[in-house]
Amino acid sequence: MKHFPTILSHEIRMLLVSSSTYIAAVLFLALMGFIFTGILENYSHTPRELSPSAVFFQLFWIPVFFMVPLLTMKCISEERRHGTLETLLTAPVSTAEVVLGKYAAAYLLYLGLWAATGGFFFILTRFAPDSRFIDLGPLLGGYLFIAVSGLFFVAVGVFASSLSRNQAVAGILAFALLFALIIGLKFVGTLELLKADAMAPLRNVVEYTNVFRHLEDFSRGIVDTRQLLYYVSGGALALIFSILGVEAKLLHS
Amino acid sequence: MSDSSPAIEVRELAKTYAGVTAVNKVSFTVGQGEIIGFLGPNGAGKSTTMRILTGFLPATSGSVEICGHSVAADPAAIKRLIGYMPENNPLPEDMRVGEYLHYRGRLKEISRKKLGPRIDEVLELCDLKRVRHRIIGKLSKGYRQRVGIADAVLAEPPVIIMDEPTIGLDPHQILIVRDLIASLRGRMTVIISSHILPEIEMTCDRVLIINQGRVVAAGTPAALRKEFLGANRYDLEVAGDPAELGALLTSLDPDVAVEEAAEPDADGFRKIVFTAPSGDIREALWSALAKDSRFRVRGLGRSRHTLEDVFLAATRRSWDATDAPASRPANVA
Ligand SMILES: Nc1ncnc2c1ncn2[C@@H]1O[C@H](COP(=O)(O)OP(=O)(O)O)[C@@H](O)[C@H]1O
Ligand SMILES: [Mg+2]
Numbered sequence: 122m123k124h125f126p127t128i129l130s131h132e133i134r135m136l137l138v139s140s141s142t143y144i145a146a147v148l149f150l151a152l153m154g155f156i157f158t159g160i161l162e163n164y165s166h167t168p169r170e171l172s173p174s175a176v177f178f179q180l181f182w183i184p185v186f187f188m189v190p191l192l193t194m195k196c197i198s199e200e201r202r203h204g205t206l207e208t209l210l211t212a213p214v215s216t217a218e219v220v221l222g223k224y225a226a227a228y229l230l231y232l233g234l235w236a237a238t239g240g241f242f243f244i245l246t247r248f249a250p251d252s253r254f255i256d257l258g259p260l261l262g263g264y265l266f267i268a269v270s271g272l273f274f275v276a277v278g279v280f281a282s283s284l285s286r287n288q289a290v291a292g293i294l295a296f297a298l299l300f301a302l303i304i305g306l307k308f309v310g311t312l313e314l315l316k317a318d319a320m321a322p323l324r325n326v327v328e329y330t331n332v333f334r335h336l337e338d339f340s341r342g343i344v345d346t347r348q349l350l351y352y353v354s355g356g357a358l359a360l361i362f363s364i365l366g367v368e369a370k371l372l373h374s
Numbered sequence: 375m376s377d378s379s380p381a382i383e384v385r386e387l388a389k390t391y392a393g394v395t396a397v398n399k400v401s402f403t404v405g406q407g408e409i410i411g412f413l414g415p416n417g418a419g420k421s422t423t424m425r426i427l428t429g430f431l432p433a434t435s436g437s438v439e440i441c442g443h444s445v446a447a448d449p450a451a452i453k454r455l456i457g458y459m460p461e462n463n464p465l466p467e468d469m470r471v472g473e474y475l476h477y478r479g480r481l482k483e484i485s486r487k488k489l490g491p492r493i494d495e496v497l498e499l500c501d502l503k504r505v506r507h508r509i510i511g512k513l514s515k516g517y518r519q520r521v522g523i524a525d526a527v528l529a530e531p532p533v534i535i536m537d538e539p540t541i542g543l544d545p546h547q548i549l550i551v552r553d554l555i556a557s558l559r560g561r562m563t564v565i566i567s568s569h570i571l572p573e574i575e576m577t578c579d580r581v582l583i584i585n586q587g588r589v590v591a592a593g594t595p596a597a598l599r600k601e602f603l604g605a606n607r608y609d610l611e612v613a614g615d616p617a618e619l620g621a622l623l624t625s626l627d628p629d630v631a632v633e634e635a636a637e638p639d640a641d642g643f644r645k646i647v648f649t650a651p652s653g654d655i656r657e658a659l660w661s662a663l664a665k666d667s668r669f670r671v672r673g674l675g676r677s678r679h680t681l682e683d684v685f686l687a688a689t690r691r692s693w694d695a696t697d698a699p700a701s702r703p704a705n706v707a
Contacts, residue, residue: 127480138468204464208525211428211460212481213453371431 128222145191178263193278194292266339276359387436398587411578457526467511516547
């Protein structure tokens with residue numbers, strides 16, 4: 122892991138000069154801004170039970186669907202298409218260092234963009250000193266959830282990028298995988314089929330992977346290690362598959 | 375590792391891509407400090423061989439040793455021994471030249487303290503000082519090529535492998551790149567590939583001609599000429615009856631073979647190319663023709679064989695060998 126910092130700083134720099142990063146950032150902040158004002162407007166008319174921050178984080182999947190693919194789709198596919206993967210991997214670095222460096226760079230940027238939404242809440246506290254609006258618990262829980270679930274989601278994006286030399290294909294693949302992971306599993310959880318008693322173990326598994334449940338728990342301040350484990354091991358698995366993917370492609374190229 | 379041990383030793387190397395044999399039992403050794411050229415038509419297997427040498431691709435069978443380290447068993451050590459410039463010289467488009475070399479230097483484990491001076495040195499060597507702060511994507515092809523070479527030599531590895539370093543350059547840029555490669559002579563072992571013959575001939579100590587995944591000829595350019603086109607070849611411009619001329623030539627050297635006889639031009643002179651295997655017959659021919667009133671001579675010269683002729687002869691010979699039915703079973707198996 123000697124070269125990890127070198128690759129990480131290089132990748133961050135490359136992300137910062139890439140146009141898709143800025144597209145992701147602008148789309149993300151604009152969308153989140155709209156959502157946030159929409160929520161506030163709603164709250165100013167009718168008092169609600171949930172705090173605005175909880176509602177805000179419930180919509181986390183909207184930006185995840187486009188932001189993660191935009192940040193990660195290039196990372197490996199572009200190097201392969203350009204042939205720079207060949208110069209990179211013939212330098213004294215390992216595939217693991219390369220994949221982890223790229224992953225960490227995308228993850229940090231992902232966190233950075235989410236952190237920018239902290240500004241919304243900051244402005245809210247400055248100008249609406251009504252403590253009814255600001256509930257620190259769900260807010261921190263929400264950000265923690267974003268940080269933890271991002272470990273997995275960004276790894277999925279990196280994995281998709283390791284499979285194709287075409288960044289558009291990688292982006293769409295990342296979108297599809299994330300959709301299956303977030304919406305697909307939630308939908309499976311609601312299937313009649315699983316309600317049967319015989320399906321109880323399967324139902325538990327599906328329940329365990331329900332991302333929205335995790336968010337709810339985090340917002341209520343419940344941090345379950347099993348949920349942490351789900352994201353950490355999911356992320357690790359996706360990264361291992363990315364490393365294997367890069368190496369297998371070399372074997373068969 | 376003693377100085378006399380070979381820098382690169384390749385034994386029975388073979389590579390098959392999904393049933394297509396790209397490299398077929400190639401063996402060769404390269405001594406330290408040698409500059410060696412891989413020559414072969416497109417699809418001959420030059421790039422595949424080079425990628426296996428760098429450890430980027432695994433071989434299907436056979437072994438490669440670089441400075442005594444096995445590529446298959448010790449890829450990490452190999453990466454530190456080789457400076458590699460792949461085919462088409464891929465470079466990140468949106469980095470500056472200096473930044474790129476700095477990044478590559480860090481990856482190649484040059485210490486921070488040494489890296490700055492070393493980058494200056496390499497920029498000087500490759501004449502890149504002027505473009506140090508330019509974006510790589512906006513550089514001309516000649517500069518890009520030199521950035522690739524600068525990267526290959528950056529960590530001063532004992533072995534440099536460059537895949538078609540002069541492809542797509544104009545003659546002036548080719549000259550610069552050639553001088554650059556020649557300046558590495560003696561300090562580093564260099565392998566370059568090309569399908570452009572004069573390049574190889576001028577820079578390389580030894581040439582390996584590869585066709586269809588096989589080494590079909592190897593040696594110094596001079597030795598190859600001798601092996602493949604032993605005979606001396608002459609160009610003669612003469613006016614007169616070709617049949618009588620043939621008799622005269624045979625009287626000088628019984629083994630003369632006329633390769634080419636052109637139609638006579640407006641003045642009655644025709645160009646004749648012939649070979650005479652034994653010794654130089656120019657002087658004897660000249661005086662015989664001068665004395666003989668049947669012929670008028672305008673020119674006589676001995677043409678030097680270019681490596682191109684050797685290359686064509688060697689590849690033709692290998693096509694013949696593979697087209698022969700006897701070698702088919704070996705190919706299929
Ligand atoms: N990735 C690959 N997959 C399948 N076949 C390949 C691949 N790369 C090269 N080949 C085949 O291997 C042979 C040798 O190719 P290559 O080493 O690139 O030749 P050269 O560099 O001498 O032009 C060619 O027939 C080519 O089609
Ligand atoms: Mg090639």
